[in-house]
Amino acid sequence: GKEEVAGPRLKKANVAYRNINNFPTDDEVKHLQIYVDKRAETLILPLFGEPVPFHISIIKSVAQSVEGDYTYLRINFLHPGAPVMGGQEKHVFSHPEAQFLKELTFRSSNTKEPGELAPASSNLTNTFRLVKELQKKYKTREQEEREHEG
Amino acid sequence: MNLDSIEFSNASQEVTGSLVSGKLSFNNRGLVFRNPGTGKNLVVAPTDWEDVFWIRIAGAFGLKFFLKSGPMHQFAGFKETDFEPISKFFRNSYQIDLKEEDKSLKGWNWGSVKFRGKVLEFNVERQVGFHLPLNYVSQCTTGKNEAVLEFHAHEDASVALMEMRFYIPQEGAEGDPL
Numbered sequence: 001g002k003e004e005v006a007g008p009r010l011k012k013a014n015v016a017y018r019n020i021n022n023f024p025t026d027d028e029v030k031h032l033q034i035y036v037d038k039r040a041e042t043l044i045l046p047l048f049g050e051p052v053p054f055h056i057s058i059i060k061s062v063a064q065s066v067e068g069d070y071t072y073l074r075i076n077f078l079h080p081g082a083p084v085m086g087g088q089e090k091h092v093f094s095h096p097e098a099q100f101l102k103e104l105t106f107r108s109s110n111t112k113e114p115g116e117l118a119p120a121s122s123n124l125t126n127t128f129r130l131v132k133e134l135q136k137k138y139k140t141r142e143q144e145e146r147e148h149e150g
Numbered sequence: 151m152n153l154d155s156i157e158f159s160n161a162s163q164e165v166t167g168s169l170v171s172g173k174l175s176f177n178n179r180g181l182v183f184r185n186p187g188t189g190k191n192l193v194v195a196p197t198d199w200e201d202v203f204w205i206r207i208a209g210a211f212g213l214k215f216f217l218k219s220g221p222m223h224q225f226a227g228f229k230e231t232d233f234e235p236i237s238k239f240f241r242n243s244y245q246i247d248l249k250e251e252d253k254s255l256k257g258w259n260w261g262s263v264k265f266r267g268k269v270l271e272f273n274v275e276r277q278v279g280f281h282l283p284l285n286y287v288s289q290c291t292t293g294k295n296e297a298v299l300e301f302h303a304h305e306d307a308s309v310a311l312m313e314m315r316f317y318i319p320q321e322g323a324e325g326d327p328l
Contacts, residue, residue: 016257023255025209032167033309042257046309047280049164049224051208055257072312077259079317081295098260100317101272102296107303107312120308 016042016053023053033123034073034106036130041138043075043131045104056131056138064128066110071121073128074105154178156239158232163192164224166286166304167311174225176239181215183225194223196244200267203251204233214251214281220268222283252277263316282314295319 017023017040024044028035032046041056060076076082079100108121155177162169163183172185180195194217203214211228213236228236237248254261254277261274270282282299289300295318303310 013256013258015255017255020206020253020255023206023208029208030210031308032169040257046167047311048167048282048286049169049207049226050205050280052280053255053257054259058257058259079259080319081317097319099263099272099319101259101314102317103313103315104311105313107310108308123309 014041014055014057016040016055023051028123034127036127036134038130038134041134043127043134045075045106056134059131059135062128062131064124069110070107071110071124072105072107073124074103075131076103077101156235158227161225161227164226166302166307168304168307169226174227176236176243178243180244181223183223192223196240196246199244199246201249202240202246203249204237205251206253213248216266216269218267221285222267222269222281224281254279292318 022040023029024035024037024040026035029044029051032049032051034046035044035051036042037044037053040053043054043056043059044051045054046052054075054077058078060078060082062076063074065072065074077100079102106124108119108124110119110121112119155175157173157175159173160171161174161183162171163174163185164170170185170187172183172187175182175184179193180197180199181193183192184190185192194215198217198219199215200218201216203216205212205214205224207226210226211230211232212224212226213228215223217223233248240246240248254274256274256277258274258279261272261279264271264273266281268284270284272279272282286301287299288302289298291298297316297318299314299316301311301313303312
């Protein structure tokens with residue numbers, strides 16, 4: 001990946017998988033549910049019948065809400081003009097002509113189907129928690145690297 | 151080798167993000183998918199096939215058909231070893247090449263949008279990010295630098311995509327996809 005994201009310093013974009021053989025084959029991926037790959041620091045989302053990877057570094061925020069019988073999970077991605085968390089500056093990208101996926105909202109039922117151990121929405125609830133953890137881990141490491149470079 | 155048909159009894163068709171089991175055959179009528187639930191057959195003659203791709207889905211394999219009439223049909227449930235007989239059958243019976251899809255694994259959310267018939271293709275550095283069949287869209291609205299797509303939810307999907315938003319750099323960079 002030679003694509004560059006211009007931020008406070010010029011930084012190469014993270015690549016989720018370099019090889020198809022590293023792509024997870026866990027049940028969640030196969031069953032078109034959301035999967036958080038901690039090793040690759042990547043969120044795998046089911047889009048129109050296919051698992052699609054999104055690296056944690058481009059995820060701005062996740063939000064969860066319960067409305068009636070359903071749980072909703074909204075995933076916000078970094079895009080030009082999006083405010084940087086906790087700061088006044090805006091993200092600047094070195095590819096202004098590109099189109100960006102900005103936001104995705106998924107919905108799952110809170111009702112436990114007969115024979116199931118957990119309601120379908122547990123996939124969204126777990127994702128919310130795991131993404132938060134992964135974001136924290138990623139940001140801490142980034143911070144450490146920045147301090148190390150001085 | 152000149153077979154009249156090949157059959158896959160454990161195939162499934164992708165329908166608004168869910169997989170529906172059935173039997174997929176290729177014969178003199180072309181593609182035939184039988185849904186045992188509804189008892190209905192989907193039949194697509196090879197003369198309507200624009201492009202066919204062999205795709206990888208989480209350790210398994212699938213087929214993506216782009217039709218000249220616009221829509222896309224996607225099937226899952228194949229093994230790696232199915233590629234050879236399928237591509238041979240397509241070549242011999244329909245004179246159509248089965249191509250391998252070059253899928254992006256980069257994990258990026260920026261790229262370019264193009265249209266293949268009634269399908270939106272999101273490409274990341276000339277590799278396929280994902281394909282969005284436009285008939286899944288229930289509503290589309292555009293705002294400043296933004297396009298909002300809402301989807302018909304599949305009743306049986308345990309995780310259903312409801313909404314997708316795109317950031318579009320300048321106005322007029324993309325036409326209204328609907």
